[in-house]
Amino acid sequence: xxxxxxxxxxxxxxxxxxxxxxxxxxxxxxxxxxxxxxxxxxxxxxxxxxxxxxxxxxxxxxxxxxxxxxxxxxxxxxxxxxxxxxxxxxxxxxxxxxxxxxxxxxxxxxxxxxxxxxxxxxxxxxxxxxxxxxxxxxxxxxxxxxxxxxxxxxxxxxxxxxxxxxxxxxxxxxxxxxxxxxxxxxxxxxxxxxxxxxxxxxxxxxxxxxxxxxxxxxxxxxxxxxxxxxxxxxxxxxxxxxxxxxxxxxxxxxxxxxxxxxxxxxxxxxxxxxxxx
Amino acid sequence: xxxxxxxxxxxxxxxxxxxxxxxxxxxxxxxxxxxxxxxxxxxxxxxxxxxxxxxxxxxxxxxxxxxxxxxxxxxxxxxxxxxxxxxxxxxxxxxxxxxxxxxxxxxxxxxxxxxxxxxxxxxxxxxxxxxxxxxxxxxxxxxxxxxxxxxxxxxxxxxxxxxxxxxxxxxxxxxxxxxxxxxxxxxxxxxxxxxxxxxxxxxxxxxxxxxxxxxxxxxxxxxxxxxxxxxxxxxxxxxxxxxxxxxxxxxxxxxxxxxxxxxxxxxxxxxxxxxxxxxx
Numbered sequence: 387x388x389x390x391x392x393x394x395x396x397x398x399x400x401x402x403x404x405x406x407x408x409x410x411x412x413x414x415x416x417x418x419x420x421x422x423x424x425x426x427x428x429x430x431x432x433x434x435x436x437x438x439x440x441x442x443x444x445x446x447x448x449x450x451x452x453x454x455x456x457x458x459x460x461x462x463x464x465x466x467x468x469x470x471x472x473x474x475x476x477x478x479x480x481x482x483x484x485x486x487x488x489x490x491x492x493x494x495x496x497x498x499x500x501x502x503x504x505x506x507x508x509x510x511x512x513x514x515x516x517x518x519x520x521x522x523x524x525x526x527x528x529x530x531x532x533x534x535x536x537x538x539x540x541x542x543x544x545x546x547x548x549x550x551x552x553x554x555x556x557x558x559x560x561x562x563x564x565x566x567x568x569x570x571x572x573x574x575x576x577x578x579x580x581x582x583x584x585x586x587x588x589x590x591x592x593x594x595x596x597x598x599x600x601x602x603x604x605x606x607x608x609x610x611x612x613x614x615x616x617x618x619x620x621x622x623x624x625x626x627x628x629x630x631x632x633x634x635x636x637x638x639x640x641x642x643x644x645x646x647x648x649x650x651x652x653x654x655x656x657x658x659x660x661x662x663x
Numbered sequence: 664x665x666x667x668x669x670x671x672x673x674x675x676x677x678x679x680x681x682x683x684x685x686x687x688x689x690x691x692x693x694x695x696x697x698x699x700x701x702x703x704x705x706x707x708x709x710x711x712x713x714x715x716x717x718x719x720x721x722x723x724x725x726x727x728x729x730x731x732x733x734x735x736x737x738x739x740x741x742x743x744x745x746x747x748x749x750x751x752x753x754x755x756x757x758x759x760x761x762x763x764x765x766x767x768x769x770x771x772x773x774x775x776x777x778x779x780x781x782x783x784x785x786x787x788x789x790x791x792x793x794x795x796x797x798x799x800x801x802x803x804x805x806x807x808x809x810x811x812x813x814x815x816x817x818x819x820x821x822x823x824x825x826x827x828x829x830x831x832x833x834x835x836x837x838x839x840x841x842x843x844x845x846x847x848x849x850x851x852x853x854x855x856x857x858x859x860x861x862x863x864x865x866x867x868x869x870x871x872x873x874x875x876x877x878x879x880x881x882x883x884x885x886x887x888x889x890x891x892x893x894x895x896x897x898x899x900x901x902x903x904x905x906x907x908x909x910x911x912x913x914x915x916x917x918x919x920x921x922x923x924x925x926x927x928x929x930x931x932x933x934x935x936x937x938x939x940x941x942x943x
Contacts, residue, residue, distance in 0.1 A: 423743055544767045551757040554747055555738065561713040562761030562813035563732030609793030610750035 409535040411626030415618045418601025430597040432482035433581040434590035436463045439489035446500040464578035516589030516641030588641030599648040606659030672721035681707045687875040696863040703870040735810035737820040752790040758812030780808040800831035817848040
């Protein structure tokens with residue numbers, strides 16, 4: 387078993403893949419707490435389906451770099467969803483459901499009608515559930531993942547205190563002169579970017595797990611915003627790393643293995659939380 | 664020059680007017696209570712004063728030494744906050760955000776101000792505790808400390824004692840009175856007129872009739888009203904047919920409506936109290 391791992395790590399692309407996986411895990415867990423508290427747990431799903439739709443369009447249009455299309459489309463949807471949350475006629479959860487299923491349907495439709503690929507089902511399956519292994523990532527995508535994760539990390543750190551203030555009490559923040567709308571916008575953009583890069587790791591259908599589980603697990607254990615955030619980053623990185631290792635050893639799909647590990651960790655955390663009380 | 668002058672203000676959402684004809688003046692050191700039935704526009708007025716929404720018409724004039732966003736705000740609790748993992752210290756510090764502009768992290772001055780206000784509210788010992796595990800009274804103190812971090816001169820409070828038990832309510836009123844004596848100007852929304860007239864210096868009543876007066880005057884007017892109502896009540900002992908002839912149908916209808924409103928608002932208050940009480 388260890389031999390198998392050692393063999394795998396001989397190849398540079400395996401090492402890169404693991405690093406990408408860890409970076410994605412790190413970023414995706416950052417905003418989990420905020421999303422859970424804003425009752426936006428499902429925004430990850432909604433946005434990833436939008437990204438799937440955009441990806442379908444990109445592949446039909448034969449774009450060499452599909453990120454050019456996916457990223458802006460997803461960001462715009464995120465902004466619309468988060469902005470419309472309070473006062474639109476269609477409420478947050480309904481809007482997410484609507485956008486996500488229609489994007490999914492149109493994406494699949496387009497792929498079926500126009501795709502030249504002989505294995506449509508395989509293509510669709512890997513975008514929905516993540517690649518069979520991370521190793522199929524092109525070097526171009528790996529670099530994009532590096533850059534985007536880095537940007538997300540910096541932006542989150544710089545605006546950490548403001549994101550806290552705005553999430554905890556938007557009205558108070560506004561009344562005391564904080565540009566709450568601007569920071570909500572930043573949150574929306576960060577989420578969209580995270581979704582797009584995380585799609586490579588676990589696929590559209592499993593992204594919510596990557597965003598939500600670390601936050602939920604650490605909320606069982608810790609009491610301050612800072613400790614919850616730090617703990618969810620650590621949990622997320624550990625879960626993803628072990629998930630990737632397990633999948634290399636046993637040949638299981640990466641995405642679902644990581645999510646399975648997340649679920650187990652959540653169970654353990656809930657147990658510890660219950661005992662502590 | 665007064666801190667705040669409000670002239671013939673109309674508040675509402677878009678074209679929907681909630682309350683109109685509101686005029687009042689707040690001087691430094693005042694303790695103003697805004698009273699009125701549920702749905703009379705108290706919270707809408709407060710949001711307008713805080714710049715969270717625009718006035719439909721009329722003017723709000725700030726005194727020279729009161730800049731925009733220098734009004735501290737004690738909001739009612741939101742559902743989000745009930746399960747928010749945040750320590751007391753983090754919440755109080757977040758009151759400084761409005762003064763920080765784009766500076767990302769808190770500096771020594773911010774921390775000192777936050778610590779000072781926690782001391783003032785008697786919650787220094789709780790600073791690392793989790794907000795959601797505190798009692799209702801402690802949570803209000805935390806939010807009050809945060810409001811003081813945002814603004815020193817004037818505080819706006821939205822039903823600060825709703826959902827608190829009688830003992831804690833009394834403590835809360837004492838705390839607010841202490842702040843007022845220290846020179847903080849207070850504007851408070853309340854539905855409990857009988858309680859607030861003990862503390863307030865001025866009362867603004869909004870609803871069908873808007874009135875602004877000092878507390879003494881308000882009490883005098885209430886007494887007169889009471890006498891008038893008692894007289895009306897004794898009149899209604901006369902058979903209704905005669906009464907209608909004497910007073911006219913219209914007035915009778917108005918009285919009936921008034922009674923209905925009163926009952927409704929009392930019921931609402933009870934509902935709120937029991938609902939909040941369950942979670943404490």
